[in-house]
Amino acid sequence: MVIEAARRQILICSLALFAAGCRRAAPDLTGYTLEEPPRLAVAIDLGDPAFASQLVSGWYPIEHNSWRWTARTFAVVLRPPPAAAKRGAILRFHFSFPDSALSRLKQLTLSTTVRGTRLAPETYRRSGPAIYQRDIPATLLAGDSVRFDFSLDKALRAGDFDPRELGVIANHVGLETK
Amino acid sequence: MNTPAAAPRLVPVPPRPSPVMAIAGAAYWLAAPFFCFVLYHGAMRSWFQADDFAWLALRLEVHDWRSLMHALFAPMAQGSFRPLSERALFLGLPWLFGVSRIPFHLCVFLTQCANLTLITAIIRRITGSPAAGFWAGMLWIVNSGLVVPMIWISAYNQVLCAFFVLGAFWFLLRYLETGRTRDYVWQWVLFLAGFGALEINAVYPALAALYTFLFARRRLGAVLPMFIPSAVFIWLHATLAPLPATGAYAVHFDSMPGTLLMYWRWALISSFFPLSYIRFATPLLALLSVALVGFTIIRTWRRDWLPVFWLSWFVIVLLPYLPLRDHIMDYFLPLPTAGIAMLGAYAVVHACSRPLPRQIAVAVLLTLYVLASGAVDLGATRWWRDRSFDIERMVMATLRARQLHPGKTILLDGVGKQLFWAGVFHHPFRAFGVSDVYLTPGSENYIEPHPGTGPVSDFVLPSGPALHAIKNDQVVVYRVGFPLKAITTAYDEAGIDKLSPAPPRRIDAGSPLMAYLLGPEWYDREEGHRWMPKRATLRIGGPRSLSEKLYLKGFLAPVQVAQGALPVRVTVDGVALPEQMLRPAGTWFQLEFPLPSQAVGKEELEIAVEVGRTFLVGADTRPLGLNFGIFEIR
Numbered sequence: 001m002v003i004e005a006a007r008r009q010i011l012i013c014s015l016a017l018f019a020a021g022c023r024r025a026a027p028d029l030t031g032y033t034l035e036e037p038p039r040l041a042v043a044i045d046l047g048d049p050a051f052a053s054q055l056v057s058g059w060y061p062i063e064h065n066s067w068r069w070t071a072r073t074f075a076v077v078l079r080p081p082p083a084a085a086k087r088g089a090i091l092r093f094h095f096s097f098p099d100s101a102l103s104r105l106k107q108l109t110l111s112t113t114v115r116g117t118r119l120a121p122e123t124y125r126r127s128g129p130a131i132y133q134r135d136i137p138a139t140l141l142a143g144d145s146v147r148f149d150f151s152l153d154k155a156l157r158a159g160d161f162d163p164r165e166l167g168v169i170a171n172h173v174g175l176e177t178k
Numbered sequence: 179m180n181t182p183a184a185a186p187r188l189v190p191v192p193p194r195p196s197p198v199m200a201i202a203g204a205a206y207w208l209a210a211p212f213f214c215f216v217l218y219h220g221a222m223r224s225w226f227q228a229d230d231f232a233w234l235a236l237r238l239e240v241h242d243w244r245s246l247m248h249a250l251f252a253p254m255a256q257g258s259f260r261p262l263s264e265r266a267l268f269l270g271l272p273w274l275f276g277v278s279r280i281p282f283h284l285c286v287f288l289t290q291c292a293n294l295t296l297i298t299a300i301i302r303r304i305t306g307s308p309a310a311g312f313w314a315g316m317l318w319i320v321n322s323g324l325v326v327p328m329i330w331i332s333a334y335n336q337v338l339c340a341f342f343v344l345g346a347f348w349f350l351l352r353y354l355e356t357g358r359t360r361d362y363v364w365q366w367v368l369f370l371a372g373f374g375a376l377e378i379n380a381v382y383p384a385l386a387a388l389y390t391f392l393f394a395r396r397r398l399g400a401v402l403p404m405f406i407p408s409a410v411f412i413w414l415h416a417t418l419a420p421l422p423a424t425g426a427y428a429v430h431f432d433s434m435p436g437t438l439l440m441y442w443r444w445a446l447i448s449s450f451f452p453l454s455y456i457r458f459a460t461p462l463l464a465l466l467s468v469a470l471v472g473f474t475i476i477r478t479w480r481r482d483w484l485p486v487f488w489l490s491w492f493v494i495v496l497l498p499y500l501p502l503r504d505h506i507m508d509y510f511l512p513l514p515t516a517g518i519a520m521l522g523a524y525a526v527v528h529a530c531s532r533p534l535p536r537q538i539a540v541a542v543l544l545t546l547y548v549l550a551s552g553a554v555d556l557g558a559t560r561w562w563r564d565r566s567f568d569i570e571r572m573v574m575a576t577l578r579a580r581q582l583h584p585g586k587t588i589l590l591d592g593v594g595k596q597l598f599w600a601g602v603f604h605h606p607f608r609a610f611g612v613s614d615v616y617l618t619p620g621s622e623n624y625i626e627p628h629p630g631t632g633p634v635s636d637f638v639l640p641s642g643p644a645l646h647a648i649k650n651d652q653v654v655v656y657r658v659g660f661p662l663k664a665i666t667t668a669y670d671e672a673g674i675d676k677l678s679p680a681p682p683r684r685i686d687a688g689s690p691l692m693a694y695l696l697g698p699e700w701y702d703r704e705e706g707h708r709w710m711p712k713r714a715t716l717r718i719g720g721p722r723s724l725s726e727k728l729y730l731k732g733f734l735a736p737v738q739v740a741q742g743a744l745p746v747r748v749t750v751d752g753v754a755l756p757e758q759m760l761r762p763a764g765t766w767f768q769l770e771f772p773l774p775s776q777a778v779g780k781e782e783l784e785i786a787v788e789v790g791r792t793f794l795v796g797a798d799t800r801p802l803g804l805n806f807g808i809f810e811i812r
Contacts (some may be wrong), residue, residue, distance in 0.1 A: 029578035032571070033656065034663045042651040082648055082670035177649045177674055 040079035040145050043174025054078065056147065060164060070095075070167040072155035076148050080141040081177040088138040091119075091148065094131055094172040101156055101166070102127040108168070109153040114140050129171075136175070148173075206308065210294035210315030214287070214328075217319065217555050221329035222283045224563040225570035226609075227600050229332040233268035234277060234609040240269065253418050262374035263335035277610070282331045289337050290328065293516075294319060296344035301520050303351050304484065310520075310527040317526075318519035320551045322448030322558065323511025329562045333509040335376040340513045342372030343382050343495075350386050350401070354394040362400065369404060373411055377498065378513065380408040384494050392483045426630055429501035437500045438493065442467070445492070445515050448551060449508040450558040462546055469543055470518070473525045484524060491517025504630075569601040573610060575662030579654060580612045587647060587691055589639060589655040591618040591665065595626045597658065602637055613706065614690070618655065618669070619644045619677060640682030642719075643691045648673050652691060680781050683719040687732075687806035701800060707733060710803045713788040720780030721773050721811045728771040730787070732807025734760060737793055745790035746804070750774060750783050766807075773811070785809065 044051040046059075047066035058074025081089050097108065102125075110132050111121035119134045140146065156166040195203065226234060240246045250265045258264070271281045294315045302311035318324070327333040349365035352358070365386075372379030383404035390401045422428050446466045451459045474485040495514040499506075529540035572590070579588050593602055598617075607615045616639035625634045639647070647653045648670045655669040656662045685692050688706040697715035700708055721727075728748070738744055743759035748771055755771045777783055792801035 027574070029574055029581065032575035032578040032661055033582070034661045035582065036664045036667055039667070081651065082667075083674040087674075174651075 040077060041174075042079050042081045043172065043176070044076065044078070045172055046170045058150075058167070059170070060166075067169050067171050069162075069164065070150070070152075070170050071165050072167050073149065073151045074167065074170075075150065076173055077145050078148065078173070078175050079144060080146055081175050083177055084136075084141040084175065085138055085143075087178045089136050089141055089175040089177055091134045091136050091175055092131060092173070093133075093150070093170070094129065095168040095170045096129045097124065097127045097168055099127045100161070104156065104160065105154055110168075111151050111153075113149045113151070114146060135178070141175075146175075206312065207295060207298065209312060210298060210319055211291040213316060214290055214294060214319045217552065218287070218328045218559060220556070220559045220563050222280075222287065224283070224329050225279050225566040226606070227330065227562075227566045227569050228604050230268075230330070231601075231604040231606040231609040233264055233332060234272065235605065236265065237269050237272055238609075238611070258377070258419075259373075259415070260335050260375060260377075262371065263338040263376060264332070267331075267334060279331075282334075286328060286331065286334050286337055289334070289341050290319075290324070293337065293340050293344055296341070296348055297516055297519065300344065300348055300351065301523055303348075303355075305524060305527070307527050309530070310523045313523035313526045314520045316548075317522045318516055320548050320555065321445065321511070321515045321519060322450055322551050322554050323445055323508060323515040325448075325450065325555050325558045326507075326509035326562070327512050329559055329566075330509065336509055336512045339372055339376035339379055340516060342368050342375055342379060343385070343513060344516065346372065346382055347385065347389075350389070353400070354390065354397055357397075366404070370407060373407070377411075377415060378495060380411050381494050381497060383408050385491060388490055388494070389487060392487055426505040427502060428504065430503040431501050433503040434500040437503055437506060438496065440506055441496055441499070441511065441514065442492075444508050445511055445518050446547075448554045448558075450554050450561075451550075452554075452557070458550070462550060465543060466547060469540075470521060470525065473528070474521065477528075485521055488517045488521035488524065491520070565596060565600055568597055569606065571660045572597060572601060572658055572662070573606045575656070575660070576607055576615055577610055577612055579656060579662065579664075583654045587614040587616065587639070587653045588612075589616055589618045589644070589653050589669075590658055590662075591621070591655055591669065592658045593617050593621055594624065594658075598625045598634065598637070599628065599631070603632065603634075619673075635684070639691065640684070641677045642679050642681045643689075643695070644673065645677040645679050646694050647691045648677070681717045681719045683721075683812065684808065684810040685716060685718055686808055687716070707805055707807060709800070709805050710787065711801050712792050712803050713786060714803070715784060715786045716809060717782050718785055718809055718811060720777050720783045722779070724773070724775055724778055726773065726811050728755075728773055728785070729810045729812065730767075730769040730771070730807065731810070732767055733765060733805040734762075734767045735765075735793075735805070736762065737795075738804075741791075747788045747790075749786045750777055751780075752784075753777075783811075 040054055041051055044054055046055075046068045047062055047064075049062060054077045056075040056077055058071040059076075060069040060071070062068055091112070093110075093112075102108070107123055107125045109121050109123045112119045112132070112134065114136060117140055119136075122132055124130050136146075152167045156162070158165045160166075236249050240249050246269075249269060250261045251259070253259050267282070267285065271285070272278075275281045297318055298311035298315045301314045302308055327336040346365045346368040349361045349368065353361035353365060369379070369382050372382060383401065386401045386404060387398065390398045443463055447459045447463045470489070474489050477485040492514045495517065496510070499510050526540060526544060529536055572593075576588060576590070590602075598621075602617065607613070617634075617637050619639060619641040621638050622634040627634060639653075644653070653666070654664060655666045657665045681695050682692075685695055687696065687700070687708040688703050690703060693700075693703070695717045696708075699714040700710055700716075702708070728750070730746075730748070739760060739762045743761045746758050746760055746769060748755045748758075750773060753774045753776070755774075758769050758771070760767050760769070787804065789803040792803050794800075795802065
């Protein structure tokens with residue numbers, strides 16, 4: 001009797017497990033989180049296509065999955081970091097010049113305008129990695145987005161090396177709370 | 179060639195049971211499983227919790243046959259060795275069916291149905307009373323000691339071990355009756371398989387020997403060899419996982435009587451009994467104790483040894499747990515309470531042939547026990563299930579957050595003690611392939627500490643790295659609840675003023691959020707760890723007192739110490755600490771350094787670590803020093 005009962009249970013067990021055994025598709029997790037409205041990024045890796053919507057003008061396509069050439073003038077929109085409207089923030093733009101470009105241009109001066117205010121320009125005379133870094137006063141950082149217009153005093157003309165007008169090789173641009 | 183005709187079979191064919199009898203027979207055997215379903219159908223819907231996540235994560239460590247063998251058989255968690263009830267279960271079912279709770283709960287439920295069938299069959303065979311079989315199954319399934327194993331998958335080891343012990347005992351009974359070798363062999367097979375389920379299987383020979391001694395002494399010799407595997411298993415266990423001298427798993431032989439009484443109380447009136455009903459619980463416990471012990475004494479006086487055997491069953495099966503004074507768990511009770519259930523069933527059936535007043539008294543007691551236990555079982559099941567739902571929602575929402583923010587660290591705010599100790603503490607996110615999830619700074623202030631279990635702070639992102647991450651837009655913050663609510667903007671705005679930039683006293687070199695504290699010498703992180711070259715530096719929060727020390731923890735490749743011990747030199751703000759030597763000892767190392775007195779009270783220290791020699795691996799041209807790991811001052 002017990003053997004019979006055990007046999008029945010093994011059969012039921014096997015059927016139940018096989019019934020449960022259809023592998024389920026990955027669960028739909030929509031609705032598990034309540035998200036904030038989409039926010040702009042505070043900082044942008046210029047080799048990441050996810051941030052392309054914040055690049056307003058003067059940017060060429062990503063190269064080697066890590067950087068972009070700029071034109072002579074270029075613009076980007078960034079979100080002010082937390083508390084920037086009270087404390088201000090630091091703008092950091094990481095870029096580089098190739099040797100070949102600087103030997104032709106001798107030097108480059110980069111300047112930036114934020115909401116009509118021109119930040120101090122900086123002149124670069126050596127090739128390789130460089131940083132343009134400026135303090136941004138709190139008064140310029142109100143709201144959810146700030147546009148930065150960058151301008152170089154000169155650029156490689158279209159046809160010198162490339163059919164495009166080339167400014168600098170841009171890697172990263174972002175704001176950081178002071 | 180003609181073959182001789184087979185001789186006609188003269189075996190009598192048993193009469194076919196009438197349909198009514200067949201239905202009654204089926205109802206008899208299905209009654210206890212059905213009642214089990216009624217009581218525990220809520221358990222079938224519960225999700226994973228607590229240790230389940232550690233076992234679920236085991237599958238992520240299996241990459242080849244060697245790692246599979248390690249995952250199946252290497253002693254883990256307090257040296258436990260349970261390849262069938264834990265390793266195979268948590269490796270096999272997700273492999274077959276994906277990570278779903280349903281196959282796990284089906285396994286538990288069906289195994290328990292088998293157990294109920296076995297206990298019914300055992301007492302029916304011993305007493306010859308179908309009614310005793312019926313009541314044994316009913317009294318056992320209603321016992322609150324079964325609540326946790328029925329709902330918490332990690333406690334399946336108790337259910338599976340009960341199956342092997344009851345199965346072996348069932349075959350012992352058959353063997354004692356018939357003397358058939360087949361039954362004797364099956365008993366051995368189930369007994370040996372039981373070692374793959376749970377350590378307490380080692381007590382089976384004591385149960386078998388006691389029963390045989392009391393009721394079939396001439397066969398005692400056939401049972402005694404079973405003590406050999408038990409002794410070998412106990413010796414191996416003690417050798418591979420020596421008992422700790424302190425902590426929850428330290429043994430205290432002097433407190434065994436008190437521990438036994440606690441288990442007795444829980445076996446009769448449940449550890450879940452609501453405090454508001456304690457006035458009702460204590461008299462019920464007293465009545466049940468007097469009835470069971472009194473019945474046992476009276477029957478023993480009349481040379482009926484069955485009650486004393488079942489009472490001994492309870493004590494024998496609990497024996498391995500009794501020295502664990504600080505680890506008294508209700509989920510240890512399924513197999514011990516099988517003895518109590520059989521004793522109770524025997525007493526109930528015995529009362530049926532007694533005078534009416536005694537019958538009424540037993541019926542009242544039985545009703546009180548079943549109603550009280552059933553109500554407590556349903557309440558406890560609901561509590562465990564609801565808690566698992568909270569954990570499920572948190573984990574699933576965190577998976578969703580990872581889908582939406584793949585490159586960012588996730589901070590969870592508002593995690594309470596229950597969600598932490600039954601969920602976060604067991605790394606549930608890792609079990610589902612999600613890393614870089616922390617609690618917001620200060621969460622440790624809202625979670626009740628359990629020093630014996632582990633520090634809450636290991637799961638909290640310290641203030642300095644949190645501030646740095648907020649400034650660099652590296653985190654998304656969620657408030658725990660359903661749904662998980664993103665509060666990144668508000669948290670960032672408040673956090674920037676509230677959080678201290680001081681470096682923490684615990685630095686995880688493999689965390690991207692702590693990379694800003696590391697010097698430029700370090701190599702890129704690799705799956706939660708990071709190599710340094712010959713020398714590397716980092717910043718860390720200073721000690722609060724001279725008693726605190728610096729701990730370095732990391733991974734050690736055998737090739738690093740193949741030429742002998744590896745010297746490690748550490749300086750703290752330029753002050754050299756005593757040199758230490760790394761020697762071959764497993765796959766990880768931990769070094770401990772005293773700190774100079776001038777370091778006490780400093781907000782920040784610069785640590786420099788240097789190794790005596792580096793090594794190269796394959797085509798990697800980087801000179802490799804040490805692989806970290808954690809730096810901690812505590």
